[in-house]
Amino acid sequence: xxxIYIHIPFCKxxxxxxxxxxxxxxxxxxxxxxxxxxxxxxxxxYLGTKNISTIYFGGGTPSLLTxxxxxxxxxxLNKHFTxxxxxxxxxxxxxxxxxxxxxxxxxSTPVNRFSIGIQSFYDxxxxxxxxxxxxxxxxxxxxxxxxxxxxxLTIDLIYGMPTLTEHKWRNNLQIAFALDVKHISAYCLTxxxxxxxxxxxxxxxxxxxxEQQSAEQFEIMLEGMRANDFVQYEISNFCxxxxxxxxxxxxxxxxxxxxVGPSAHSYNGIxxxxxxxxxxxxxxxxxxxxxxxESENLxxxxxxxxxxxxxxxxxxxxxxxxxxxxxxxxxxxxCLQEAQKYIASNDLLFEENQLFLTDKGKLxxxxxxxxxxxxx
Ligand code: SF4
Numbered sequence: 001x002x003x004i005y006i007h008i009p010f011c012k013x014x015x016x017x018x019x020x021x022x023x024x025x026x027x028x029x030x031x032x033x034x035x036x037x038x039x040x041x042x043x044x045x046y047l048g049t050k051n052i053s054t055i056y057f058g059g060g061t062p063s064l065l066t067x068x069x070x071x072x073x074x075x076x077l078n079k080h081f082t083x084x085x086x087x088x089x090x091x092x093x094x095x096x097x098x099x100x101x102x103x104x105x106x107x108s109t110p111v112n113r114f115s116i117g118i119q120s121f122y123d124x125x126x127x128x129x130x131x132x133x134x135x136x137x138x139x140x141x142x143x144x145x146x147x148x149x150x151x152x153l154t155i156d157l158i159y160g161m162p163t164l165t166e167h168k169w170r171n172n173l174q175i176a177f178a179l180d181v182k183h184i185s186a187y188c189l190t191x192x193x194x195x196x197x198x199x200x201x202x203x204x205x206x207x208x209x210x211e212q213q214s215a216e217q218f219e220i221m222l223e224g225m226r227a228n229d230f231v232q233y234e235i236s237n238f239c240x241x242x243x244x245x246x247x248x249x250x251x252x253x254x255x256x257x258x259x260v261g262p263s264a265h266s267y268n269g270i271x272x273x274x275x276x277x278x279x280x281x282x283x284x285x286x287x288x289x290x291x292x293x294e295s296e297n298l299x300x301x302x303x304x305x306x307x308x309x310x311x312x313x314x315x316x317x318x319x320x321x322x323x324x325x326x327x328x329x330x331x332x333x334x335c336l337q338e339a340q341k342y343i344a345s346n347d348l349l350f351e352e353n354q355l356f357l358t359d360k361g362k363l364x365x366x367x368x369x370x371x372x373x374x375x376x
Pocket of ligand 1: 013
């Protein structure tokens with residue numbers, strides 16, 4: 001079954017590490033929502049199916065949408081698609097938006113899962129990242145959501161920050177476990193070019209990320225997650241039994257998805273396309289009922305490479321059988337041949353015709369995947 005990703009390109013303020021597409025001016029919000037509804041209508045045939053099993057509001061900050069705005073979007077979605085009765089419907093939310101009143105309001109929308117951007121329970125770290133919320137708001141957001149019956153909660157945490165000592169990282173994890181959330185996404189801080197963080201590192205205001213420290217914090221995380229019955233079903237994603245993100249898992253397993261909103265990406269099995277990353281241009285095009293995107297037809301080698309890159313990071317591993325069936329025997333043989341050195345070094349495990357990363361291999365996942373790529 002297919003999924004829909006909806007990009008809401010507004011944030012209250014810019015986190016210093018972020019390179020997603022967003023604007024801190026909410027001036028065009030109404031015009032954007034009108035354009036978004038037009039795009040949903042214009043893209044109704046892209047997937048080749050109307051049946052939708054997951055919807056994901058990402059951004060930017062989707063929790064800036066009001067209850068009425070969300071209900072209006074669902075009306076448009078329901079007009080053009082058939083949303084499964086048990087669909088997973090996730091809304092990314094910043095803790096400062098998730099007040100008790102807001103969560104009560106969201107209860108009357110089809111949203112049934114929150115992805116809460118907590119990042120750290122230490123205010124000094126949140127300040128360093130220029131986050132808009134504080135740790136008290138983070139704790140309250142989770143509690144209010146649980147009190148209102150939202151069981152399917154995921155929170156984001158970041159490790160590898162120069163100010164994050166081992167003690168603080170262990171504490172962040174313990175606080176997260178005590179909150180009884182069902183899913184945790186934990187990312188290592190990366191210094192993306194052209195971000196405020198990159199500038200601060202360049203001028204020496206903030207220390208760069210220390211690879212050794214990040215690797216140690218990764219190990220601490222794996223140990224803590226295991227001890228608390230979280231399954232690592234993707235390198236950065238951990239869940240309690242049955243609470244894996246269906247939407248993101250579909251990406252990793254190469255299911256079809258439609259992305260709407262500026263900068264959103266779509267994939268229908270053959271082509272990949274991405275919308276213009278500019279709110280003004282996006283709105284202008286849709287005012288003329290025109291879509292504004294670039295696209296590419298994926299070659300078999302590109303599809304093989306993408307499958308390797310995403311599947312290898314998951315608990316389901318990379319299936320040689322699937323490679324043979326979908327991309328041809330030549331690719332399956334090539335993959336296994338390139339994997340040999342990593343099997344020998346205990347970075348990869350080869351079992352039942354599938355390749356899996358070992359804990360050691362997880363630290364160099366991208367390097368391993370790129371070595372398995374077919375270069376055209
Ligand atoms: S709230 Fe999210 S999208 Fe917005 S600036 Fe921060 S990290 Fe980026």
